[in-house]
Amino acid sequence: MANKANNLKGWLYLLPAILFLGFFMVYPLVDVFIYSFEEGYNSASQTFFGVGLYNYSYVLHDPYFLQALKNTFILVVITVPLSTVIALLISVGLNSITPLKKLYQTVYFLPYVTNTLAVGLVFMILFKKTAYTDGLANLILAWFGKGPVDFIDGPYWAKMFVLCFYTIWAVMPFKVLILTSALASVNQDYYNAAKVDGTSPFRVFRKITLPMISPMIFYLVITGFIGAFKAYSDAVALFGTNLNAAEMNTIVGYVYDMLYGDSGGYPSYASAAAILLFAVVFTITLINLSISKKNVHY
């Protein structure tokens, strides 16, 4: 009896959150799902001709979507592992220095509190070729005797490089913050025990440090995947709003364009693309979870 009353109470406490989430998250999701199957939807008259997979077929044959899919995948595959590894290296480094530790931590956290568009401007200075300068990156390339490359309007690989560079740079502060605090919370006794037993630094890192902070690494990988799949504003900050023309569109950018862009007014295609993205993220997250069962130690 008491249990039942307790259960009821539990649901009661959850009610506001459930209502809120239901209204703003679940309902739109279901709605998008339904939209994605309505063929020939007209937003003005709110009518459609039939139900089927045409929207998906259209999106999957749209070269812009395929480009966006490719871009997003490249972005994910490059930036998630790379940013996590770099953040780990920086954090371990930060954790092992004592003087000025606080200062370095602040420096590494700066990008996090800096406006995306302002940062975009800085990247322009670094990479953009103008009439007056080739940009800082090209100056460095010139030292190695390599010709100037237009990173903003030039070849595909150069633009992709800038986008990945930017993404890694932008997610770094958060990851470093999380990892430094995870490292700092590992009990010093483990390291002392390892030291007395003559454990090599590499083995300490692999056998003690990594497992100890594995839940945090896992958290960063999962959120990193999701964040990278949802990338959009970074690309806009670097390459402007016409991402399709720049070949730098992402899936979220494609969805946005379908809804509001020049070619906008196609909520059905947008919905289908969004559902495809959802399916991809969902699958990747499931794979992540199952891998983590073996390698993450809580």
Added chain:
Amino acid sequence: MKVVLQNLTKKFPSRNKKSGDEVIAVNNFNFEIPDGKLIGLLGPSGCGKSTALNLISGLIEPTSGKIFFGDDDVTHLPPENRGVGLVFQSYALYPHLTVKQNIMFPLQNLKGSERPSREEMERRVLEAARLVQIEALMDRKPGEMSGGQQQRVAIARAVVKMPKVLLLDEPLSNLDARLRLQTREEIRRIQRDTGITTVFVTHDQEEAMSISDMIVVMKDGVVQQIGRPQDVYDSPVNLFVSKFLGTPPINVFEGKVGGGRLHIGGEAVLDVPGAPDGSVFVGIRPEGFVLDENGPFTCQLTGVEVMGRDISVVCRHAANAQTAAIRAIISAENRPKDSAKDVRFALKPYKVFLFGRDSEERIEFQTPKR
């Protein structure tokens, strides 16, 4: 392997730059730990026990002084080259590794010719696990075991590489009273079986007394007394040591010596031939009281605590400056009547200690032959 500490000192710099007072955690230690013995490092919290232990292990470097293992100067040797096994107060078992992996960890660190073969490792791990009787739990993770079991794994991990010296930092402080009793016997047994020179840190005097071959009593970074537990108990060098050892604790009074007799609050309670005249602190062990209707020592009875075979008579004394409740332990057969107001005791001379009022150092007097 005998361990020798020579003028060993560790100072920690002050955190507060203004006051500039540094903490002398270990102050000029000079003693030798004989080969194959178990010694108890004993003292109140913050007296520098862990610091002393970490100096021996090499985890911290001394400010000055030397450490020898046998005839080798190891003062500046890093911990991994000293051949010590260390058991931490927190056990520090790796939570993501099984018991077996934990015990094997130190062996897997070995390199080159020192590194045993796979089978040899397995054999030694099993041997260590047998020693501490956890061979049935080899596949558990530390989180799935009781505190006592974890502690035994920690000991197994420390002894598996056959250290020359085993160091234990308050290994029993996380255990409940029963398990503590049991585990300290276990530690004693393991130490006897392996013959490894062992240093055992504790702030529990009973623990140290019961299992050590030798105890070192410390206070504020300074060694007070070193000796066999019984000797230190029977013959403390100063008031601190006498108060630190023994349960119930020693009863302390202010007294006066005059003409070879000891006076407490006007009563002449004991002949103390050879003690110089002057004010003293008097320490009387609880078992130093003998109920005697004609005894010279009177106090007001406040209660009787039954402890089974013995009882402890609790009373008050007007001139008692240090302990509020005086406890005398006597055989239960001699229980005084509860209605009695005053009880009288005779004192056993060799259970009575005199200490200088200012120096708090022991003042000797001649006791009759036992």
